Amino acid sequence: MPATNNKARQVMVYGCARYGQPDSHQAMTLEQIGRNVAKIAGYGFSGAYEHSATARTPAGGTAAPYLVPLDTVVGDVQAQALHLRSADDLFGGVVPFAFVATKVISHGLLAPDAAAPAGWNPDFAQRAGAAVLPGFTAFSLEDARSAGLRLMAGGVVRIKDPCGIGGLGQQAVDSEAALDAALAAMSATDIESHGLVLERDLDSPDTYSVGQILVAGLLASYCGTQDLTVNNTGEEVYGGSTLAVVRGGFDALLAQPFGPRALSAIRAAMAYHDAALACYPGMVLSRCNYDVAFGVPAGATGEGEARALTGVLEQSWRVGGATGAELAALRALKADPARERVVAATREVYGPDADLPAGAELYFQGEDRDVGVLTKYAYLESDNDGHP
Structure with missing residues (x-):
């Protein structure tokens, strides 16, 4: 259900202080994510949690802030200190032990x-x-x-x-x-x-992103593909995602006419997700992302080893590279309650030559002290782009 207007509750970002520079691409991206979450939820936005003594000690009729942490929150003690009791209190996740994240x-x-x-x-x-x-x-x-x-x-x-x-x-x-x-x-x-x-190791694998987001009662799930790019030092790194996002949970995602590989990726992500919740009680998740690879084992030597494999490479229970696309899709679903599906994308472009598509939302553009010149943006694509 779309959120009602509740400006009394404030969205705040948490954790970017560890980068030491408020103008870093991580800190500026996190702030923009926080502002967009606030718009979707109908809340206000009040900047960094660490800078507000009032937010850290809500009392009386003051609502605890809704947090957008940079990292997965670890342990009951930290969750309680941050007033995180359920998935309605943060965009991200809480896990019982650091290694779980x-x-x-x-x-x-x-x-x-x-x-x-x-x-x-x-x-x-x-x-x-x-x-x-x-x-x-x-x-x-x-x-x-x-x-x-x-x-x-x-x-x-x-x-x-x-x-x-x-x-x-x-x-x-x-x-x-x-x-x-x-x-x-x-x-x-x-x-x-x-x-x-x-x-x-897989030989030239295809990587799918499968995930789920929940903000103020609005639940959506997605499957998409990732792109690689070359950063300013010549390394091949994450360059963005294109996501087909549907209203509802993973079951709604399985009902979409995806190809066999994408459906296998969704099922793998669901199995991983369910295993984590079953084995590590107390987890709180409002943002989940699973990178799932499909490919042939590299250097296979044994009989049958060349059979293609599908597997979850890693999980993310915090804001991530695909979050800009996730939020663009959520805004579109909230704006049109009859809409069931939307395609959204996010891109990370290194170097000075970055052309933004019409209607794109900029998350960062400039020279970061650590990674150099970088542009990060998200945008909605046509509904006719097809399915992964």
């Missing part, structure tokens, strides 16, 4: 007695099953090496920093020597603290 939950351990953090639930890998690629999570260098060698018997192995975003912090290895060299460059302490993901 990273890539490490996607895979099981090398052995039942392998090192793992407090709160680790081995049932997740069983429940997710074929929704993820073959792989392991390791919390020691020794386990990481053993996992890599076991996977390498079937082809190339991708090593992933569990906290990396946009495809950064990853490398593929195809030999024992390459594996040892990669692990030698890593910190044993970091692996013990945050873990390391090793999984089957």
Whole structure:
């Protein structure tokens, strides 16, 4: 149900102070996301939560703010301090342990007695099953090496920093020597603290984005595709998403006439989503995004190894690269209650040559201290673009 006008409640952004620069592309994008969430919900907007003592200690008839955190909120203590009690209190997610918000939950351990953090639930890998690629999570260098060698018997192995975003912090290895060299460059302490993901590498995979957003009672789900681009240092990174967004939950998404691969991606995301909620009680999610890859294993050596695989690469329970498109779609659905589907896109363009399409909403344009010249925008596409 579309939100009513309730300016008494304020949307506030939370967490961008850790970047240290209010004009960074992350901070400015988060602020624009907060303003757009406020418009959709019918709330006011009051800037950064950290800068408001009144917001941090609501009393009497003062409503606690609706937060748009930069990162997934971790633990009951932090959630209570931020007055986050349900999905109606934030755009993002709350998880019980820090590792739950990273890539490490996607895979099981090398052995039942392998090192793992407090709160680790081995049932997740069983429940997710074929929704993820073959792989392991390791919390020691020794386990990481053993996992890599076991996977390498079937082809190339991708090593992933569990906290990396946009495809950064990853490398593929195809030999024992390459594996040892990669692990030698890593910190044993970091692996013990945050873990390391090793999984089957895919050859030129197609990547789908499957997700769900809920703002002030308006629920929508989507499936779309991602684009890669080259950043200002020549690295291939996330360049944007194009999403087919429908009113309602994942079941409404499955009812759309998507192709076989997209439908497989949606089912994989649903299995992953349900496994997380079942294995880690207390999660609160109002924004979910799952990157799902479809491709042939790279360097496959065994019989049948060349069979195409589908698997969730990672989850995001916080604002992300696709959020601009998500919010553009939500605004369109709110504006027309009879509308059931909309196509929206977001783009990230590095360098000075960025042409915005008509009607695009700008999230950032300028020179960021860390990534250089960057333009980020979102826009609605024609309803006749077809389906992934």
